[in-house]
Amino acid sequence: MTQFEGQEIRPVTLPFVSTVDKAHEAVRRINRAAQEGLRPVIFSTLVQDDLRAVVMQANGLFLDLFSAFVEPLERELKTRATHLSGRAHGIADPAAYTARINATNFSLANDDGTGGDYGQADVILLGVSRVGKTPTCVYLALQYGVFAANYPLTEDDLEAGRLPARLEGFRRKLFALTIGPDRLQQIRHERRPDSRYSSRQQIQYELRAAEALFARYGIPSLDTTECSIEEIASRILNTTGIERRLRP
Amino acid sequence: MTQFEGQEIRPVTLPFVSTVDKAHEAVRRINRAAQEGLRPVIFSTLVQDDLRAVVMQANGLFLDLFSAFVEPLERELKTRATHLSGRAHGIADPAAYTARINATNFSLANDDGTGGDYGQADVILLGVSRVGKTPTCVYLALQYGVFAANYPLTEDDLEAGRLPARLEGFRRKLFALTIGPDRLQQIRHERRPDSRYSSRQQIQYELRAAEALFARYGIPSLDTTECSIEEIASRILNTTGIERRLRP
Numbered sequence: 001m002t003q004f005e006g007q008e009i010r011p012v013t014l015p016f017v018s019t020v021d022k023a024h025e026a027v028r029r030i031n032r033a034a035q036e037g038l039r040p041v042i043f044s045t046l047v048q049d050d051l052r053a054v055v056m057q058a059n060g061l062f063l064d065l066f067s068a069f070v071e072p073l074e075r076e077l078k079t080r081a082t083h084l085s086g087r088a089h090g091i092a093d094p095a096a097y098t099a100r101i102n103a104t105n106f107s108l109a110n111d112d113g114t115g116g117d118y119g120q121a122d123v124i125l126l127g128v129s130r131v132g133k134t135p136t137c138v139y140l141a142l143q144y145g146v147f148a149a150n151y152p153l154t155e156d157d158l159e160a161g162r163l164p165a166r167l168e169g170f171r172r173k174l175f176a177l178t179i180g181p182d183r184l185q186q187i188r189h190e191r192r193p194d195s196r197y198s199s200r201q202q203i204q205y206e207l208r209a210a211e212a213l214f215a216r217y218g219i220p221s222l223d224t225t226e227c228s229i230e231e232i233a234s235r236i237l238n239t240t241g242i243e244r245r246l247r248p
Numbered sequence: 249m250t251q252f253e254g255q256e257i258r259p260v261t262l263p264f265v266s267t268v269d270k271a272h273e274a275v276r277r278i279n280r281a282a283q284e285g286l287r288p289v290i291f292s293t294l295v296q297d298d299l300r301a302v303v304m305q306a307n308g309l310f311l312d313l314f315s316a317f318v319e320p321l322e323r324e325l326k327t328r329a330t331h332l333s334g335r336a337h338g339i340a341d342p343a344a345y346t347a348r349i350n351a352t353n354f355s356l357a358n359d360d361g362t363g364g365d366y367g368q369a370d371v372i373l374l375g376v377s378r379v380g381k382t383p384t385c386v387y388l389a390l391q392y393g394v395f396a397a398n399y400p401l402t403e404d405d406l407e408a409g410r411l412p413a414r415l416e417g418f419r420r421k422l423f424a425l426t427i428g429p430d431r432l433q434q435i436r437h438e439r440r441p442d443s444r445y446s447s448r449q450q451i452q453y454e455l456r457a458a459e460a461l462f463a464r465y466g467i468p469s470l471d472t473t474e475c476s477i478e479e480i481a482s483r484i485l486n487t488t489g490i491e492r493r494l495r496p
Contacts, residue, residue, distance in 0.1 A: 003295065003318055003329035015486055041324060043317075047251065061324045063317050069291075070251055076289065076309045081251035098438055100477065104383045108356055135352045138386050142477065190346055229348065229390065238263055 017046065018085060023054035030058035047085050096145065099245040103141035103148075110149035111137065118149055118170045122242045125150040126167075126214075127177040128158075128206045129197070130187045132224045132232060136177070139233045145245030146237070158209035163217060175236055176214040176221035181207055183225045265294065266333060271302035278306035295333050344393065347493040351389035351396075358397035359385065366397055366418045370490045373398040374415075374462075375425040376406075376454045377445075378435045380472045380480060384425070387481045393493030394485070406457035411465060423484055424462040424469035429455055431473045 001009050012033070014026050023046075033040050040060035046052040047066055056062050070081045109115040111134055118124055123140070125133045125148060133150035140146040157164055167174065181203050188198035196202050214221045220239055224232050237244060249257050260281070262274050271294075281288050288308035294300040295314055304310050318329045357363040359382055366372055371388070373381040373396060381398035388394040405412055415422065429451050436446035444450050462469045468487055472480050485492060 001321075003314075003331070004321065004325055004327055005330055007325060007327065013492075015482055039324070041321065061320060063320060065317070066251075068316055069311050069313070072309060072311060073249075073252065073289065076287070077252055077255060079252055079255065082253055083251070094434065097476070098435070101378075101380075101383055101435075104386060108359060108382065108386075111356060130349075132349070134356065135349055135390060138352055138356075139390055142383060142387055142390065186342065187346070187349070228345070234263055244261075 023051045026055055027058040030060050034059040047083050096246050099145035103145045106147045107137040107141040113151050116166055120147055121149040121173055122147045123175050124170055124173045125177055126174050128153050128210050131177045131179045135229050136232045139229050146242055153210055161213055174219045176219045178211055178221050178223050180225040271299045274303055275306040278308050282307040295331050344494050347393035351393045354395045355385040355389040361399050364414055368395055369397040369421055370395045371423050372418055372421045373425055374422050376401055376458050379425045379427045383477050384480045387477050394490055401458050409461055422467045424467045426459055426469055426471050428473040
């Protein structure tokens with residue numbers, strides 16, 4: 001839907017439509033919505049033929065995200081698909097599940113300069129406060145099973161213009177995040193309005209000092225101003241070549 | 249692909265195919281893969297027509313996840329799509345970004361019985377060690393902007409058969425996770441092999457005591473044995489009716 005600018009969208013999710021009764025209930029909700037406004041657009045991920053047949057009768061544009069591709073795949077692979085639901089989210093792969101849990105625990109234990117188990121880290125994110133380090137680490141863990149630690153540059157680090165000693169041995173794992181001053185001010189202001197922490201002057205100083213430090217040590221860096229967490233994570237993997245332990 | 253059982257799949261992601269040169273490079277990689285094994289299946293999310301035209305020429309089954317639906321939507325909405333890339337992951341909505349960051353920080357600050365800022369929580373997950381509380385909380389935060397805390401039931405809690413006093417005031421926010429003993433043993437064994445913690449007897453005791461406690465207090469619970477984190481999160485939202493602060 002992001003391809004259609006200026007359209008106001010009210011997304012509604014109807015999960016667990018797993019029986020014919022629930023399919024009929026979904027149809028009733030869609031039809032009610034159709035009476036209240038524009039004709040709904042139905043993005044269906046139903047795989048069971050009997051349920052799909054019911055929901056297709058609702059008053060809306062029915063877009064079938066699933067069978068549109070399952071049928072060509074059946075022809076290509078010369079195999080019949082199971083047409084059974086619940087296949088995509090099972091824990092079919094316990095090793096992947098474990099990788100995910102371990103990586104998530106690692107990111108929590110090594111957040112914000114704590115822990116410091118950098119030997120085990122795949123990547124160590126570096127940056128000033130509120131640049132997006134923590135959510136990115138957690139996302140890398142949950143989504144890709146990557147062990148990501150993060151270290152917030154303190155004022156002492158920035159004044160010294162040097163990497164803290166505990167990071168020295170792990171330079172090749174460092175990846176820096178930066179951000180535009182306007183955006184950072186907005187984010188910090190929400191946290192602590194009208195403080196030194198959220199002042200223009202302080203923010204500009206921190207960002208300039210941090211960027212000088214990244215340049216001095218040749219640490220790869222990414223400007224997150226216009227990036228979502230998904231995109232930051234994806235760009236880090238793409239730049240560093242770190243292997244994903246889970247399928248995206 | 250999970251609809252096709254017994255097929256061995258080697259997923260390769262080619263992100264940031266943003267120029268005609270990169271599109272040609274993608275075609276070369278696909279064609280090389282075609283020579284080494286089965287004909288590749290190409291799942292394309294390209295939105296720029298010139299790039300798509302290049303990649304379509306690769307030796308593989310080309311499935312266009314995007315334009316298959318953009319065209320019917322253009323007709324329905326009587327609007328032309330932008331056909332510009334990078335629309336889906338922008339931080340178009342700074343409020344959503346902030347909700348996500350705040351929820352993630354909340355989940356880290358209120359993990360594993362720490363923090364205890366339960367007044368601000370949307371939900372408090374309860375369960376024995378390694379049942380999946382932490383990754384579920386973090387996922388709820390990142391994916392839905394939901395404020396999720398978690399509390400691990402201690403042996404003292406289980407022996408007393410009572411809710412800890414600090415949770416008493418928040419009964420309506422509690423949601424319990426359980427798991428089958430075999431699966432829990434497998435998970436705990438990886439963490440601390442051959443310990444009391446991962447022994448059959450201890451696990452059975454903890455699970456039985458926890459389930460008795462959930463029943464006694466009428467706390468809704470979910471068996472996570474066969475569930476992925478995505479599914480646990482989705483079922484919690486569906487059961488509790490907690491509002492998502494972000495679009496899925």
